[in-house]
Amino acid sequence: MKTIVLKNAVFEGLPVICLDFPYDFALKELVKTYPECQWSRKHKAWWVPYREDQLNELIQFFRGKVWLDYSSLRKVKVQDKFAELPVLEPAIQSEVNKLRDWMRNRRYADSTVKTYTEAMALFFRFMDNKDPEDVTNNDLETFNRDFIIRRKYSVSYQSQVINALKLYFGTLAQKKLDPEIIKRPKKPMLLPNVLSKEEVKRILDAHDNIKHKAMLSLIYACGLRRSELLGLKFEDVDARRGLLIIRQSKGRKDRVVPLSEKMVLLLRQYYREDKPEIFLFEGKVKGRKYSDRSLENVLKQALAKSGIKKPVTLHWLRHSYATHLLENGTDLRYIQELLGHKSSRTTEIYTHVSTHSLRQIKSPFDDL
Known part of the structure; x- marks a missing residue:
């Protein structure tokens, strides 16, 4: 069995674990499928970020495939991002564990x-391990003012902190606090990129590789999120009824989207060539889903080949799908169902980027 040697290293000031092995194409392709593994051109090495549980995850991933020699790997003290704050005391850590x-018991x-x-x-580190019973609304305001705002954390992070404290104090501590006293800032209204x-056709036609073409095409053809595409299994394709079943997506919801005959033919061609075993799209190792990073690289290669200079992401294809449906006259309620949006307000954002009605408006400049 082939061997990979794990070694400590420091890249750009951060501790990492290097995966060292003589060049072997099959082994290289296997290493690439590990979710966090990256290639450093500067150091000419495969590496993953160092963290305390990384070794266990590496062992689980490579078990039965290669030997891992970690005899020279040493435990590293990772610098705490908030080192100036006191460490959590056991009693407070116990409360965090309870949350x-x-x-987890409620399947979050x-x-x-x-x-x-x-x-x-x-929050409790900032409060110097203050007893939850003694925490007041003033403490929440102080944390918001002197930590979140002073450090210029994002609006979304501020909302996450409010949600976390609201859940803990309202459900577990059963303490009458009002986390909403930390006023939720207004989220900036950003239009989706379309x-x-x-342009979509140029991207989808860029690849000759049938798997790469099928993955990008399916994201656009059905308005999928990246995780939804990678989680698909072959039995989720109902070719006879022209449907694609998306299981347990965001919000743990199932949904069904239409699958065109053109897309079915492309998937059949792909299946005949690749023959996946479990997931619809698998990496070099059969039975393992295609990795996020590899899918991003597929898009980057398509952009390079198509000559499109925009900073396109996979989610742009989903946005484009929704906008093009709207421009074709599809009712907004149907688009909401197809995208799996919980609220119609989320879907309504596409009305701001649809050009179908805007093009009908005549500028007064033309009358001058």
Whole structure:
């Protein structure tokens, strides 16, 4: 069995773990599928960020595929981003753990659990491990003013902190506090980025690789989020009825979107060539879903080949799908269902970027 040697290193001032092995194409392709693995041109090495649980995750990922030699790997003390704040005391850490367990038992998304518990821990570190029973509304205002605003954290982060504290004090601590006293700032209204149909076609036609073409095409053809595309399994494609089933997406909701005959033919051609085993789109290792980073690279390559200079992201294709539907006369309520939006307000943003009605407006400048 092939061997990968794990070594400590420091890149750009940050501790990392390097994956060292003699050049081997198959091994290189396997390493690329590890979610956090990156290639450093400067150091000519494959690496992942250092953190305490990284070794365990590497062992789980590569088990049965390669030997991992971590005999020379040493534990590193990672610099605390908020080193000036006191460390959490055991009693407060126990409260943070209670919130984490409570959220997990109720099937909150892992990312939400992580964000909320980190926000709660940060609040109590700022408050110098103050007993939750003694926390007041004034403490919440002080934290907002002297920490969040002074450090110029984003509007979305401020809202996340409010949500975390509201959940903890209102549900677990059962303490009558009002986290809403921290006034939620107005979110800036940013219009979604939309491509023209001609630009979309150039991007989708850029790849000769059938898998790459099918992935980008399906995102646009069905208005998918990146995670939705990568989570698809072959049985989610109902070719006979012309439907695509998206399971347990954002908000843990299932939804169904129409699948055109043109897209079905492309998927059939792709399946005959690639023959995925579990997921509709898999990496070099059969049975493992295609990685986020690899999908981003597929888009970058398409942009380079098509000559489009805009900073296009995968989500732009989803925005373009919704806008083009609206311009074709599709009712906004249907678009809301197709995109899986909980609120119609989220979908209404596309009315601001649709050019169908705007082009009918005559400028008074033309009458001069």
